[in-house]
Amino acid sequence: MVGRDAVLDELADALDGPPGSAGRAALITGNRGIGKTVVLNEAEALARERGWLVLSETATDGLVDRITADGLPELADLLRQSPASRPRVRGISLPGGLGGVDLDLPQEQGPGGLRRQLNAITDLLDEHDTGIMITIDEVHARGARDDVAQLAAVVQHAFREDRPVAFAAAGLPAAVQDLLTADVSTFLRRARRFVLEPLSPVAAEEALRVPIIEAGRQVGPDEVARMAEATYGYPYLVQVVGDRAWRQDPSSEAITADHVARGIDDAVREAGFALHEPAVNDLSDTDRKFLAAMAVDTTGESAISDIEARLDRDHGYVSRYRSRLIVAGVVEPSRRGYLRFTIPYLAEFLRARVDYL
Ligand SMILES: Nc1ncnc2c1ncn2[C@@H]1O[C@H](COP(=O)(O)OP(=O)(O)O)[C@@H](O)[C@H]1O
Ligand SMILES: [Mg+2]
Structure with missing residues (x-):
């Protein structure tokens, strides 16, 4: 782990601080390969070291039901087992004395069930001066938008009630921006933002x-x-x-x-x-043709006007695909009227595979 001390220190401070500390809701963004998932994993490790429970998820369709049907019930099982008989679950260490508890978890699904389950668990954790961290990777995934919004609303409510909850999510920059402006949740919009930059x-x-x-x-x-x-x-x-x-x-x-x-x-x-x-597999044929038109340039950036000429398409058409590809996290504006690839060596990769495009 290099170069991520600042982020992790802040997340650790938030765990050690009172409920509602700024870093207890964190949104981590950055390009592919920049280390978002690694930071989420490290954040989880910080929580476990402090005896917190961790619920680690990826934003895909059915997220909320997965949490209420599997995620939280599994954590509840762990709390019910006596410390002595508890199987050694990797990396989980609950604070002394916790375990063998009588925890009644509502069996309900959906956002209402999620809220009641989280309340039941955090009531108990609070008594033992510990908490639960929820992490969501790939939070920008379109298919999971409703689920992410529902989860965020429940977590927001838990924050308002000063429950011992920490929330950290990670995703691609423009797609996360898109998610936030789509009015998914004021909670997410207020989360502490960490933009992961390349290492110096x-x-x-x-x-x-x-x-x-x-x-x-x-x-x-x-x-x-x-x-x-x-x-x-x-x-x-x-x-x-x-x-x-x-x-x-x-x-x-x-x-x-x-x-x-x-x-x-x-x-x-x-x-x-x-x-x-x-990065390229998820894209449409037209998206890829756009990228191929960019890959012609060996200067590190492409003029939009050149892309229009190479594709023989008008400005409106190229603008539309430009936006799509920015949200996909594959390209970014380098300056006015220019685009570049976000991922190192993507241009070389594309040039080597013009046939595949
Ligand atoms: N801070 C770091 N120090 C050392 N290696 C790292 C660090 N961040 C990421 N890596 C390495 O880079 C790889 C990609 O990181 P990952 O978190 O999966 O990126 P992302 O989720 O942003 O696409 C990891 O598997 C790991 O090997
Ligand atoms: Mg990742």
Whole structure:
């Protein structure tokens, strides 16, 4: 974990502070591969370390019913088991004395059921000075909008009643913005926003160098700088570039310029599977043609007027697809009249597959 101390410190403070502390409702946004899910997982770990219960979900259709039918009932079961007989559930440690409790969880579904279940659980947790963290990944998913709105309303209500609840959600920037302006919930709109940015070059270099040195191999400053540059500060790429450079010849004492060059090539190929394909697969044929028209440019950005000319379409048509692709988190405005890809190496990926487009 590098470069996310500020976010995690604030989330930890919110857990240690009183109900309603600002960071107890957090909305984490950033591009694909920037580390949103990792931050959510770390937030969950912070909660568990403090003896909190954690309900970890992804926003897909049926979210609310999943929570009321499975998520909360499972946590309730855990609370009912005596501490001694409780199976060792990974990472869960309830505060001393909690367990073997008599907890009556309403069997009801829907938002009403969710509210009553959460009340029953938080009444109990509050008595034991602990709480529950709810995390929702991919919160922007369109298919789950109603569910997210219902959940947010219930959590908002719990906040108003000073219940020990923390809520953290993560999603793609423009899609989350879309969700917020769609009037889904004032609660989400007021949540503490954390925009995850690429790591600074210094942080990326450190993230690459330290594990290599600690594992007993050598690497020179030029090699580290070259690797860091190739990551664009994306934690995903830091991970993969470091790993692939390492693997070129684990028996050699030092990681050489040649290992680095080949490692970067391997990492970029790997990113094709892990980042680029998933981002492009969800798109329509027309979206992809739009991206292919952008990928022609090798300068790092594309003029909207050039895209119009290449697609032979008018401004209105191109504007519509431009907006769609921004919400999909694949492109972003670089300056007025220009677009660029959000994900490093996506242009190269697309250029290598014009046939597939
Ligand atoms: N802060 C970090 N430090 C080290 N590695 C990270 C960090 N954030 C993310 N990663 C790595 O990058 C990968 C992608 O992160 P992830 O959280 O899945 O991105 P996102 O959810 O934003 O698409 C992770 O699997 C992990 O290997
Ligand atoms: Mg993710």
